[in-house]
């Protein structure tokens with residue numbers, strides 16, 4: 001079986017590597033020459049724990065190849081996975097430009113029957129549209145289109161691919177569905193067969209539901225702060241009910257990343273397009289927008305104004321173990337702090353290179369936590385990297401002008417912080433005000 005994967009971002013590269021690892025011959029195609037050159041040398045274009053050793057192992061076993069020559073790869077392919085980006089456009093709709101270009105690229109090359117599997121997240125109806133495009137562009141070749149949405153998380157993408165909860169295969173044609181199921185069977189993950197539209201919807205509904213859990217617990221956290229309850233205890237107690245489940249109940253400064261923000265907006269738009277006002281989801285999005293500003297609110301309340309204050313930002317990526325800056329809370333926080341005329345010094349163990357391209361140019365970068373904290377009036381923790389969670393709290397006391405911490409990810413236990421002369425404001429928990 002000759003498998004081709006189009007697009008080598010988080011999803012395409014991880015899919016290609018994983019399919020090669022379970023024994024398939026996989027060629028990954030990307031239009032980005034520099035990326036392909038690096039991948040040929042075994043260098044991953046994305047920061048993803050565990051990916052490079054797997055890339056190298058499968059390249060050495062002659063199962064994994066990288067090319068910019070899509071046409072040759074598509075001609076030889078039995079199954080082609082599309083994993084190009086579907087970013088949100090300004091209206092909130094999914095932008096299908098890359099996807100449609102990939103479809104045209106495939107159509108202009110294929111000469112024999114092939115199955116095209118869409119891994120990219122696409123609005124309901126898109127796979128049928130792809131089918132129509134193929135029928136029009138290459139009527140003489142039989143092309144089955146299968147929807148196979150992806151559920152991996154950045155930072156644990158390899159683990160998620162080998163230990164996912166389900167593989168969703170949406171198809172109109174039973175034979176095509178069976179071929180795709182056979183490809184994935186070695187993963188040993190339950191396979192759920194559906195029609196195409198339901199598969200497309202499962203992806204959006206899953207992300208919207210997870211985002212809803214996060215905004216829900218963040219609202220509970222905001223109430224906890226006012227009634228003197230502790231959101232960590234509340235979430236733990238709620239999560240013990242198996243109907244609720246304990247995951248995705250971590251309160252903080254909201255969700256970011258390449259998926260939740262764009263997919264929630266896209267689903268709200270999909271609904272609006274068919275005259276359905278998805279009120280619940282719109283509120284989830286609104287709560288998240290407010291939550292990303294929570295630390296600024298707390299800091300303004302504490303200081304009165306932030307002009308002239310030196311604020312250390314700890315963590316810039318949208319979550320730990322990735323350098324992805326897409327929709328990271330740091331973008332909002334840095335912009336607002338600068339608008340308040342604060343001085344912003346930032347540190348992130350991995351994401352500073354990417355951050356420098358997207359954060360305002362006034363942001364100053366430090367090469368260590370200690371350097372970022374030096375003489376700072378306050379620290380804001382935006383990403384719960386292990387480096388921050390495991391930090392000796394005396395570092396805040398020793399390095400900062402005033403050890404005032406605004407923790408947007410609840411990195412520390414309150415009883416640990418209470419042992420230090422620190423002022424500590426976290427999310428949904430009591431503040432600690434131990435500065436003498």
Ligand SMILES: NC(=O)c1ccc[n+]([C@@H]2O[C@H](COP(=O)([O-])OP(=O)(O)OC[C@H]3O[C@@H](n4cnc5c(N)ncnc54)[C@H](O)[C@@H]3O)[C@@H](O)[C@H]2O)c1
Nearest residue numbers: 007008009010011030031083084085086098102120121150
């Ligand atoms: N990032 C995630 O964690 C994640 C998880 C699940 C689903 N998804 C979905 O998967 C899709 C891909 O996301 P991503 O984050 O991996 O994207 P990405 O933007 O990181 O990577 C896309 C890649 O496709 C390449 N590309 C674009 N057009 C091409 C073409 N015509 N031929 C060959 N290559 C082309 C780009 O050069 C780029 O390397 C999106 O629809 C996304 O919503 C993403």
Ligand SMILES: O=c1ccn([C@@H]2O[C@H](COP(=O)(O)OP(=O)(O)O[C@H]3O[C@H](CO)[C@@H](O)[C@H](O)[C@H]3O)[C@@H](O)[C@H]2O)c(=O)[nH]1
Nearest residue numbers: 150151152153154248249250252254255256257259318319
């Ligand atoms: O309890 C939680 C869990 C997550 N988050 C935040 O939510 C965002 C997303 O986190 P996560 O879901 O772990 O990362 P992603 O890589 O964005 O993965 C999501 O988006 C992918 C793209 O669609 C899907 O494939 C995954 O299943 C889905 O979890 C991050 O900003 C987290 O900080 C919280 O605030 N509280």
